[in-house]
Amino acid sequence: MTRRLLPLLLPALLLVLGTTAQAQAAGYRYWSFWDRTGTHWTYATQGPATTRPDDGAVQGFRFAVSEDSANAEQPRLQAPDFAKICAGSPAVAGKKRVALVIDFGTDADAPAARTACATVAPDATTAAALATVAEPLRYNTAALLCAIAGYPEQGCADQVTAEKKTPAPHHGPSVGILAGATAVALLAAAAIWRSRRRPHD
Structure with a gap:
């Protein structure tokens, strides 16, 4: 199960992180x-x-x-x-x-x-x-x-x-990027947890 989800989750994470390249x-x-x-x-x-x-x-x-x-x-x-x-x-x-x-x-x-x-x-x-x-x-x-x-x-x-201006100055990755990365990480964790509870294919 985990092996099937990882190829789908990794492109999603790259898409979230890649949005920073469009800020200029x-x-x-x-x-x-x-x-x-x-x-x-x-x-x-x-x-x-x-x-x-x-x-x-x-x-x-x-x-x-x-x-x-x-x-x-x-x-x-x-x-x-x-x-x-x-x-x-x-x-x-x-x-x-x-x-x-x-x-x-x-x-x-x-x-x-x-x-x-x-x-x-x-x-x-x-x-x-x-x-x-x-x-x-x-x-x-x-x-x-x-x-x-x-x-x-x-x-x-x-x-x-x-550069596109943000509502408030901050340091490090934007809140949107962190939220997107967190969501992807949670999906990956949930997939691993479920795979451990169920018999492997």
Whole structure:
């Protein structure tokens, strides 16, 4: 009897203990780049160094931790108005105006989000527009935008690991894991006890 139950109980114990491997998720901490399309933000298909926005365009940047572009955090300003953002920057002949939304991340650990209106040459890229209103910018050797207005001071698209938070801090295995392991152990003990009381097959 015991020999028959052990192959079933051991996988159950491994399954309980194996749940700890799912407590982490990898992501990247970086500036994502967005186009304002109609009434919503769209993840930009090109980088700011190659995008050449039209006069009157609204574009955004958001600093956050994201696993990939599919779940990247959008700028929190959900209704940016070009006319309002560029109200203090009158049109100039031979130039274009681009409204920029710069969201530095959560209020707890970053400067507040801000908007700016860049007046640049008609063929200027978004990167050039950004440089006129949010210096200093910092790039890495691969021309990846690492910092806007000096934020963050260090790092560039660094990989981070986000751990799932528990209701209360504790040391050692979680209560759920201990309870599951205990239940499996009790089942094994009961099987052994029963096998000793009954004749063996």
